[in-house]
Amino acid sequence: MSKLLVFDCDSTLSGMEGIDALGRLRSAEIAAKIAQLTTAAMDGRVPLDDVFGLRLNLIQPSQQECASIAQCYLDRVEPHAQRVIAALQGEGWDCAILSGGLVPCIAPLAAALGIDRVEAVPLYFDASGAYADYGADYPTTRNGGKLDVVRQLKAEGAYSTTVMVGDGVSDLETKPGVDLFVGFGAYVSRPQVRAQADRFIHGLDELPALLQTFQGSI
Numbered sequence: 001m002s003k004l005l006v007f008d009c010d011s012t013l014s015g016m017e018g019i020d021a022l023g024r025l026r027s028a029e030i031a032a033k034i035a036q037l038t039t040a041a042m043d044g045r046v047p048l049d050d051v052f053g054l055r056l057n058l059i060q061p062s063q064q065e066c067a068s069i070a071q072c073y074l075d076r077v078e079p080h081a082q083r084v085i086a087a088l089q090g091e092g093w094d095c096a097i098l099s100g101g102l103v104p105c106i107a108p109l110a111a112a113l114g115i116d117r118v119e120a121v122p123l124y125f126d127a128s129g130a131y132a133d134y135g136a137d138y139p140t141t142r143n144g145g146k147l148d149v150v151r152q153l154k155a156e157g158a159y160s161t162t163v164m165v166g167d168g169v170s171d172l173e174t175k176p177g178v179d180l181f182v183g184f185g186a187y188v189s190r191p192q193v194r195a196q197a198d199r200f201i202h203g204l205d206e207l208p209a210l211l212q213t214f215q216g217s218i
Helices: 018-023 028-042 048-059 063-075 081-090 103-113 145-157 191-196 204-216
Strands: 003-007 093-102 117-121 123-125 131-134 161-166 180-184 199-201
Touching: 003 145, 018 028, 018 048, 018 063, 018 093, 018 103, 028 048, 048 131, 063 103, 081 093, 081 103, 081 204, 093 103, 093 145, 103 117, 117 145, 145 161, 161 204, 180 191, 180 204, 199 204
Parallel strands: 003 093, 003 161, 093 117, 161 180, 180 199
Antiparallel strands: 123 131
16 A cells, blocks of 8 residues: 655754744844744735745845755754654655745755655755745645645555645645644644644654554544
């Protein structure tokens, strides 16, 4: 049986929000605005589409700055992530990261966790490494985009079982396209996600037993 396990990244695989960390590299005013926009979008109070480009245009992160944030992701990796992911891969789960975060910030974490498939937002830099643009047409820059990507992944791999793990409302939007949606609350426990998730966990160490129970019920 082919099985796909999809993880959000920010506040799930790592205890940080990358875009907020990039915002803190700017003025206190910009940092506060970025954090406010991120929280509103992740709580489902404003459309992601309305805030995504605005945040990046405020920050305009350089290639070097993205590399520094990538290290922060690694420094704050969820403490059980590496062990749990390796064990689940050994049990036949294909793992992927699906994120509204930025590819250059997330890719090193994915490599450290042994995850080859990263679905996140591209960034483009000029020859000097300065910010040039972002992939505005990438699905996870808008509400409903994660569901579209999950359906694409399922079709590509012909998976019989698909599970999503994430903390945000944009993750919750994948619920119609997966067999099990697992809300994650180790870093942020969002009431809407907690209320509507099929299951809810507070650490990735809880995931293997949950998946065994789930597979036993299908």
